Amino acid sequence: MTAQTFGAVTLVLGVASGPILRLDEPLSFWGGLDSATGTITDRLHPQRGACVAGRILMMPTGRGSSSGSATLAEALRLGNGPAAILMLERDAIVVVGAMVAAELYGLACPVALANCQDWEALAAAASLTLEAGPEGAAISADL
């Protein structure tokens, strides 16, 4: 197994690693994620039934209602949230949900912006480790 490291921009601090779940379409957490199980419930989402718990969630962009922040925070509180979130576009709903879980419960769900040209290589990895620090983030991929 070889490891490769990619640069990224920190949106929410923290360190996490785990297997990846790459979303094929954006997901609205509100109305689309069951915080009690971590399962995608949006009946129109192609990955309905998949579980985000403990995964490095690769979602290029966010979507949907601002109530998604509370859903994400609640999923993290219950231990059913993703281990970390990688994005290609800044998304306030995701950042706020992860920040609230960190502030209220001390639960880190780091969020980082990856580079577009690295996305396919990241998605091909077996697992990822994200270290999101105040000066920047690094993602190491086990290929």
Added chain:
Amino acid sequence: MALDLSQFDRELLGGVHGAGSAFAMRLLVRFAEAVDARAFINIEAAHVDGCLYHGRASLDFAEQMIELGGRVRVPTTLNVGSVDLIHPELFRGAKEHAKNGARLMRAHVELGCAPTFTCAPYQTAYRPRFGAQIAWGESNAIVFANSVIGARTNRYGDFIDLCCAMTGRAPAYGLHLTENRAARALVEIVSVPEDWDNERLAVAVGHTIGRSCGGLIPAIVGLAGAMSEDDLKALGAAAASSGAVALFHVVGRTPEAPDLETACGGLTPELCLELTAEDLREAARTLSNLADGAPLGVVSLGTPHFSIAEFARLMPLLDGPRPLTDIFVNCSRATLDELRKRSWEAPLRAAGVTLVADTCVYVSALIKPGVGAIMTNSGKCAYYAPGNLGVEVAYGSLADCVASARAGKVVRL
């Protein structure tokens, strides 16, 4: 592209103004970075959509703010909660949910928010002025404030609306800035169904622009100047349900659109859309998944909350035999007080109307499980009720709704 913090922002972060506002400012700084804002601005009011109980995390957040001694720094109104605190007996859901819902509502009052519990704060004494910088949550309130009043807010939501209230600050981005308020889509109404009133027209136009305009701000041309404030409220609520519309301009009617050129800020629209009578009839049809003549369980009015002017339209329609179907009307507690002052409450109740304050039929457990289909005059309620309540819905005008309640089945006048 760093965030430029003022002396006051630094004081907030450093806890000079209390631990609650420091916590709020830490979150706001992260939020500002995520939306790529360069600075903060002062706001003069906030509307917080945090009282609807979605789970423990929202309650923990509000209670943490209280523990830190937090208090709002600007006049702050509250959106609907999960329960009607004036008529608690109406709640039919789980006791635990009612208890936590009421706790969440009271926690926000403890933080200094006004107990308005309404999704139509623009029809209360807290209505903002033209040009006011505000931080509002609740999609229909946001679109009304921006479009009909000309106040300035982005689509704030979960936690962040309260953080703005606790600091009196909001990130300077999006609709706070003049350059981002110009229309980028032109929507021309070329013909309208002859037998329609403005109420139905508003909902159909709103539903269509929500679905068609994406993130572009629409300028609507060809709507009769006679659109009332409640018509524009219905238009915005429908548009903010079927889409993410936070601002629309009605040329010749709304304050930032005296003419098309001004509405578009002198730019050429990226998208042009023509709507005909048939398009609008089709839009209204898609809001119903229930056939004419189908039996009804409940008629629900007041999404967004019914105004006094809307009650004035409803009252004469209720003259006649008592309806077979229950009519629920959602309104604010302030409107309820006004009804009592005008001695309108007793005749409404005598006509089979259940008045709901502080909450709304489609977000609370108010109707009997298994009661059957809903009819509403609201594009927003028609859009969300099938998903939220698992019921079939018919959309119709106010007069259709009352006639249908009287007949116990869907009737079109």
